[in-house]
Amino acid sequence: MPDAILTHLPEHVVAEARxxxxxxxxxxxxxxxxxxxxxxxxLDGNSLGRPLKVTRxxxxxxxxxxxxxxxxxxxxxxxxxxxxxxxxQIGRIALGAAAGxxxxxxxxxxxxxxxxxxxxxxRPGRSRIVADTENFxxxxxxxxxxxxxxxxxIDWIEPDPATGVTVxxxxxxxxxxxxxxxxxxxxxxxxxxxxxxxxxxxAHDAGALVLWDLCHSVGLVPVELDxxxxxxxxxxxxxYLNGGPGAPAFGYVAKFLQDKLVQPISxxxxxxEPFTMGPSYTPADxxxxxxxxxxxxxxxxxxxxxxxxxxxxxxxxIREKSIRLTEFVADVADEVFAPLGxxxxxxxxxxxxxxxxxLEHEAMESxxxxxxxxxxxxxxxxxxxxxxxxxxxxxSFVEVATALAHLHEILTDRS
Ligand SMILES: *Cc1c(COP(=O)(O)O)cnc(C)c1O
Numbered sequence: 001m002p003d004a005i006l007t008h009l010p011e012h013v014v015a016e017a018r019x020x021x022x023x024x025x026x027x028x029x030x031x032x033x034x035x036x037x038x039x040x041x042x043l044d045g046n047s048l049g050r051p052l053k054v055t056r057x058x059x060x061x062x063x064x065x066x067x068x069x070x071x072x073x074x075x076x077x078x079x080x081x082x083x084x085x086x087x088x089q090i091g092r093i094a095l096g097a098a099a100g101x102x103x104x105x106x107x108x109x110x111x112x113x114x115x116x117x118x119x120x121x122x123r124p125g126r127s128r129i130v131a132d133t134e135n136f137x138x139x140x141x142x143x144x145x146x147x148x149x150x151x152x153x154i155d156w157i158e159p160d161p162a163t164g165v166t167v168x169x170x171x172x173x174x175x176x177x178x179x180x181x182x183x184x185x186x187x188x189x190x191x192x193x194x195x196x197x198x199x200x201x202x203a204h205d206a207g208a209l210v211l212w213d214l215c216h217s218v219g220l221v222p223v224e225l226d227x228x229x230x231x232x233x234x235x236x237x238x239x240y241l242n243g244g245p246g247a248p249a250f251g252y253v254a255k256f257l258q259d260k261l262v263q264p265i266s267x268x269x270x271x272x273e274p275f276t277m278g279p280s281y282t283p284a285d286x287x288x289x290x291x292x293x294x295x296x297x298x299x300x301x302x303x304x305x306x307x308x309x310x311x312x313x314x315x316x317x318i319r320e321k322s323i324r325l326t327e328f329v330a331d332v333a334d335e336v337f338a339p340l341g342x343x344x345x346x347x348x349x350x351x352x353x354x355x356x357x358x359l360e361h362e363a364m365e366s367x368x369x370x371x372x373x374x375x376x377x378x379x380x381x382x383x384x385x386x387x388x389x390x391x392x393x394x395x396s397f398v399e400v401a402t403a404l405a406h407l408h409e410i411l412t413d414r415s
Contacts, residue, residue: 006398008405008412013332017401020328026313026321029393040375041403045391046216046356047379049242052305062301083248083295084287086304090241090250093311095214095233096224101252103287104237104300108215108249109138110265112234114290115251116146116182118261119209119232123179126208130173130181132157132165136188139213143182152179162345163352164192170199174206181208185223186216186354189381191326191346193221193354197228204229209257215239218250219306220322220355220392222315225252232257240355240391241310243303248296251287258286267292309393321392323350328397329357329388332404337361340411345385356389367410376406 006014021027033050042050066074083104090104091097105111120129131143133156147154155173159165164187174181181203186193196212203210211232217223219240225233233252237243253261266281268274270291273282283289310318326346333344337359345358361367364384371378378386386407390400 005402005405005409008408009332009336009401013336014398014401017328017397020324020397024321024324024397026317026393027396029309029313030396032309033394038375039377040406041377041399042395043376043378043388043390043400043403045394046220046239046387046389048238048245049240049306049391050394051244051302052242052309055244055302055305058301058305062298079295079297082297082300083291086300086307087250087287089304089307090218090237091225091252093307094218094223094241094315095252096222096226096228097252098226098255100286101225101255101258102250103290104248104250105291105295106249107246108213108234108236109142111249111251111290112139112211112213113142113146114263114265114292115211115232115234115253115261116142116180118263118290119211120146120150120152120179121262122257122260123207123209126177126179127151128153128155128175128177128179130155130157130170130178130203130208132159132169132183134159134161134164134187134189135182135184136213136215139182139184159187159192162190163347164190165194165199167195167198167202170202174203174208176207178203178206178208181210182213183210184213184216186214186221188216189345189385189387190358191216191354191356193217193347193352196223196230200228200230216354216356219310219315219318221319225254230254237303241303242306242391242394243299247299247303251290253287253290258289261289263290263292265292269293269295313393318392322355322390323353325390325392325395325397325400326350326353326355326357328400329359329390329404332401333357333359336404336408337411340408342411355391356387358385358387360384361386361411363411367407370410371403371406374406376403378403 087102091102209231214235218235
């Protein structure tokens with residue numbers, strides 16, 4: 001009996017999960033994803049989104065028709081434009097960004113390096129960068145490397161780890177010596193949502209540029225980059241945009257800033273005329289100058305399918321379901337897991353909470369190892385956090401309840 005595990009949760013919780021699925025306007029989307037039997041519940045859509053079934057056909061057709069048949073001719077026919085066209089599509093569907101400001105390239109880490117380096121270069125005479133100690137490691141390491149390279153100083157915000165960076169935190173650190181403020185929109189550990197418009201304003205009031213890392217928000221939470229006056233942004237496409245392992249990142253540079261920035265990897269694909277192969281580098285106009293080498297076309301294919309789906313479902317509806325999913329986990333945590341010593345390490349106010357809920361317990365590391373053996377896949381965040389990341393289009397409430405029922409069985413066996 002597949003549902004036997006659900007008896008580990010109170011009946012009303014299971015009934016609620018079923019009712020939420022029945023009332024979910026986005027429920028039908030789940031069947032469009034590849035759902036192998038061995039995966040009982042997937043709570044790591046914020047780390048690597050599931051593939052869509054249609055992506056199989058897209059990849060096969062690409063091999064036969066585009067790569068196989070068009071061969072090198074496809075560069076002129078479509079591939080050269082693909083990083084900018086796909087960027088525009090991400091901008092329109094998920095970022096509140098008008099065309100001509102978003103490009104797909106590199107990994108998030110490399111693109112982050114390029115944009116941070118370009119941004120601080122555009123604020124000569126300013127020697128400080130504001131960043132925070134709770135940001136994702138790559139973001140911290142990249143600014144540390146750039147600060148060391150250029151002799152700059154980092155002013156570290158130390159936010160409350162259970163929440164995240166506030167407007168006041170930023171106000172306290174910026175000065176007329178700040179070149180750049182680098183922050184994540186949604187904290188990768190707690191899921192706290194930072195106030196993009198207000199913090200952007202604080203940075204601008206100090207004459208600094210701001211770069212937002214959108215890895216945990218793109219495709220999940222509506223972002224309004226143009227309206228908030230954001231200067232720069234980067235983000236992953238293999239999380240909520242389901243681009244697949246190693247899918248390239250996207251970068252956003254506000255129109256007014258593009259021709260003022262010089263990015264450090266001056267490769268031939270960012271040249272104004274790449275195929276003249278001339279003696280020296282002249283950056284292209286607009287977003288093309290932020291591209292360095294040959295675009296990773298294969299890695300851009302799967303996210304196209306997810307973008308189509310996000311557009312169809314609507315980012316607002318996706319956000320609404322995400323709130324219900326995280327609220328469900330937080331409520332079950334209070335009722336069922338708090339008595340076992342589990343605490344919720346994510347904001348309780350849905351308005352400041354992104355797509356995941358972090359549950360903490362002393363025994364979480366070994367509990368997660370057991371969950372993985374059962375085909376229940378959340379991820380582990382040291383030292384004792386279970387991160388339940390729920391991608392709204394591919395996750396059902398009963399799936400989440402099933403995962404929590406397994407966790408309950410494991411934690412009670414132990415106590
Ligand atoms: C996932 C994530 C990254 C990943 O960077 P890669 O170069 O793709 O490995 C960077 N920053 C944040 C905030 C992330 O959540």
